[in-house]
Amino acid sequence: MNFLQNNNHKSDRKAAETPIRMKIILGVIFILFAMLIGQLAYLQLIYGSRFHSEVQKTDDTVVTSAVPRGIMYDDKGRVLVGNKANNAITYTKGSSVTSKQIYNISTALSQYITISNEKPTALQLAAYYLGNSRNYAKEYAKLPKSQKYDSDGNELSNSTVYSTLEKQVIKNKRHYTSREKTAALIFNKISGAYSLSTIYIKNQNLTDKEVALVGEHLSELPGVGIGTDWERTYPNGSSIKTIIGSVSSEKAGLPSEKLQYYLAQGYSRNDRVGTSYLEKEYEALLKGSKTESKLTTKSNGKVTQTKTVYKGQAGASLILTLDSKYQAKVQKKLKSVYSSALSAGAAHYSSGAFAIALDPNTGAIKAVAGLDHNVKTNKITDDALGIINQSFVMGSVVKGAQVAGGLINKVITPSSNTLPDTPIYLPGTPVKKSVYPIGTFSSLDAETALEVSSNIYMMQLTLRWLNAKYTPKTYIHMPSDAFDILRRNFAMFGLGQKTGIDLPGEISGIQGKSYNSSGQLLSGSVLDESYGNYDAYTPIQLAQYISTIANGGYRMQPYLVQSVGQTNSSGTKVSINYSKTPNVQFRIPWTSSELNVIKTGMYRVVHGTNAWGTAHTLKSVKPSISGKTGTAQTFYYDASASKKKNSSSDPIELINATFVGFAPSNKPKLAVVVVFPGLDPNLEGTYTLQVAKEMVEDYFKLNKYAEN
Template sequence: MDYFRKNNGTGSNKKSSTPIRMKIILGVILVLFSLLIGQLAYLQLSYGSKFKAEVEKTDSTVVSSQVPRGVMYDSRGRVLVGNKANNAITYTKGASTSSLQIYNISTALSNYISITDEKPTDEMLAEYYLANQDNTTKIQAKLPKNDRQDQQKLIAEVKREHIKYTAKEKTAAIIFNKISGAYTLSTIYVKNKNLTDKELAQVGEHLSELPGVGIGTDWERSYPNGSSIQSIIGSVSTEKSGLPSDDLEYYLVQGYSRNDRVGTSYLEKEYEALLKGSKSTSEVITKSNGDIQQTKTVYKGQAGASLMLTIDAKYQKKVQSTLKSVFNSALSSGAASYSNGAYAIAMNPQTGALLAVAGVSHNPKTNKTVDNALGVINQSFVMGSAVKGATVAGGLMNHVISLTNNTLPDTAIYLPGSAVKKSVYPIGTFSSLDAPTALEVSSNIYMMQLALRWVHAKYVPKEYIWMPNNAFETIRRNFSMFGLGQRTGVDLPGEVSGIAGSAFDAQGRIRSGSLLDLAYGNFDAYTPIQLVQYVSTIANGGYRLQPYIVQSVGKTSQDGKKIYIDYNKKPNVQQQIPWTSDELNVIRQGFYRVVHGTNGWGTAHKLKDVKPSISGKTGTAQTFYYDPDHPYNKHPRELINATFVGYAPSQNPKLAIAVVFPGLDPDLEGSYTLQVAREMVQDYSKLYK
């Protein structure tokens, strides 16, 4: 009985409690749901418009684009470096562009354009292939589960498949790579070379189907008057190469983008700040999902400044052509077989303006010759007797010799344990020489005798020589007044100062013989531009002028027909030589007699008939050819450097020149430097009357 009562009681409780619990739970749910409905209604009524505006909200970002670089003109206003405009297909990347979207755009574009001047790498093709999810799934199925999300392993597997891609797919892969690498909201060029009218029209017709794609204009450097001085002008990086890695941080601080094109060498680099111009700016309005809604031009930008150079394009072409022609003659004769090139430079001695800069480099191993105008500032050579004018000037200014007493014995120098040091002509040809005649016949002996007195050396032939430790400093200080052994400060990067030989041997003893060699130009090495600065200093009366190649800076009118000058370069005197006019005339007289004298040992009489009159100085210096395949050969080939410096007219000079032919066969030297000098003076005279 108790058992039945217990069970009946328990059954009665379950029947009564379960409905109550359910009612409570359902009641709570109903209340919460009612509260949620009420809250949503409240938010919709009170803040609906605000939320809608937030969804439709747009962001505004300012982006910049490059403008055409400044134009470079020659001294007569001819375009040396201009900008060739090209039609281009552009792409502006949105803030949230997906890989699939890029794949679709690239594939669609490949139907309208082709890119044949670039080849996609296997990596680029694989990345494009995997951007299609169906392709990714196929490749993943061939890999272990742990490797299926590893992009590099997916790419490696695609490469192993050796898939055959069509021409369109290769173009699409290139486009995909370009777009993928673009920065958000930046505009890149998808194709900016060899774009056909048909391609342009087809893309234009389908722009609405190609989000981010546009039609624009790009530019590239052009050289309408030839490229003989392109090595001086320099080069500009491509959009693909962008900023040079060596100067990346500098350019980024200056506000450049990584894919900006900048000058990478010489004038393009030296005047980058002026040539780049100011970028155009546009306001890009994007939707909340990152898609570009609108682009507005805020500032059209300003094209780069124009540079007017001191070089005359016609004269430059003539000098370069003459130099190459004469050097080729030297090659044909066998005289220049081991030469590394030839160089010529012309300068206005009254201003420092460079009028022509020419050079060729020669590879003795391959016998190939290329233009290399830069050699005039970055190649150093022992110049020989061409520098003797500075030696005589130093002797006069330091009162080693005087106007009334400048005759020295022409006695060869006999140092103990060394070969005799003498001039080219036989010993005993002259018993003594005065300064002008010593220049005329290019006496090495005169310069050595002068140096011995100048540094207060003690000398007994064949027995003894002593010099003070500052002897080299004394002679070099004099040469440096004329710019020899010093950077000239020309407005081009990469200039070298030359090479100064060692003044002391391994035991710390002064090299007396080398000091004597220095006195007549056979020890230290100088650059061709230093040589023309030196002779200009003699030509203009004693003003060492800074050479320059940019005459003025300005702006080109929109029609390209006028140049508005903002800045003109003024001559910069670096040093005035402290000689008297009579002392200067001693050097000038000697230089005139080198060409017009009557002495049989005169070295440049072949130029006597040139009009206008030339004054100048020749030079030869011993050098050697070391075979790069046998650098330790104890018997290198002996050669000579041949040089000429001069100015014309002899009175009131308007042109100063330097010609250098290094590494000629001493038995086949010829008169190559004089041939180039003749043409340089005559061509200049014809152009400028």
């Protein structure tokens, strides 16, 4: 009985204690809720307006867009490179655009435009298809569990799953309509765009109907707009592009190798830039100043307003030294003569041909043409840039510089320059002689040596110049710096040196070896060097060399851009801001009588009476020409022949044919260079002279010059 009473008292105490605990807990909860409600009320009353403004706040961001690229004119004001304005559909990407929104915009826009000049890849089509959330869910449901979870049952990353879905869609080879293909291209363009950047959705072959349709539905296409794009045009022919160069497409954008450089200069990744030659060399001027627009965006990333704050300025205009009409004639003649050389079998192994015309008094280039010949396919393409990035052993055209060196260093003088015309006999090598038979002349003066292109004279001059010790067929000794002495002399005229022409990619030529493997001077090659049969020079170096002789001894820097200006909005007038000042790089330290020896010799090359004269076919050209011809031995190696059975891989002997000249002979206003490398020595012909003849005649006809 007492036991039952005791148990009842314990139960009563426990029942009494439980409500007290609950009351405490409920009290604490009540206090916490009260504090929370109080804090919320405080925030709402005190900071409510601030939070509301934050939600509604807009951000202003300045974005840029391209302006028309600078125009290039010839020296007569004719447009060489212009711009054609095209309507374009643009898209400005918000800061927080979702894949679903991109899908919707792409699908909607594909109803109004068609992109037919591009084909979407399978990956692009799959990305567009999966941009639809329903399609994504359907494809996701098809995946086996092993492609959703790893071996531990954890979900795979979204990127891994998405990549698997792309492969699955591609594998299914789903059929896409033409509209879906256009939408896929649009989806890819927008997806790849950077936030708050403007891109072109379609900027080629946009029809008036497409512009009208898009314009009517702009309110349904957030971010889409109608704008203007520009593309390069060549009113006077596109062959000049080999000098002018190219501009990257918007799709290609900035070249990867200079990406960081351009980005640091304020470019966007999809900006078009000059990628070669003049377009690249003068990129900073041609690009202009971009248009700046202020984009107003809400906190959700939606663009609410676009306002132009700076209209930008079109790129600067370049006025080139080229005469487009003369340029066209030079190109046409070079192609015509080279084609005839091919037809005659003379140029079968030739790599091409080159021609340059320039003002010797300033260095301004008037025309430049080049051809590249593919020996395997026989295809000919324009290659004007070969004048600065290809070099050849040029032969006797450089003999004027060699005679000049002898005169300047007092080895010979204007009144005493006769040397014996005796061949050079070195041990173990064929006799070194001129083209004409041994014994034709017993001795020659400098003027006649130039007229008949005597190799012997140049070698005899070199032996005296270098104080060489020579015993025929037995012994020859030259100073160790023999090559340096001759090369320094040639370098005064620009031979073997970069000329500094305003084009990227110029090379300095190729120097032959000075010593053999035992460290001994290649003395026989020193003699070859003296008459242009060893080191290789570029055609532009020949142009600088002959101009230096023509103008009396001033080595002028050749150039293509003579002035920079700004074209007005109507395209009718150019305001010049900068004009090129001709640059004298070196003054040849000769006397007028020493120069006269060389000019007389070059005049006689064309107008002389000696039967061994080399350019008498130009005697009738008006105004009169002075110049120098050249030939140099070269070889063609057929690498593929050695891989074929029963095929000879022996080198094929060829010659490089060259001509340099100036006109009029008394007061030169034009210097010309023609190079035909790799001709058949048995079919050399007069190809270089044919080109040079018309280059001179055409120039002075166009410029209405009459020789007194």
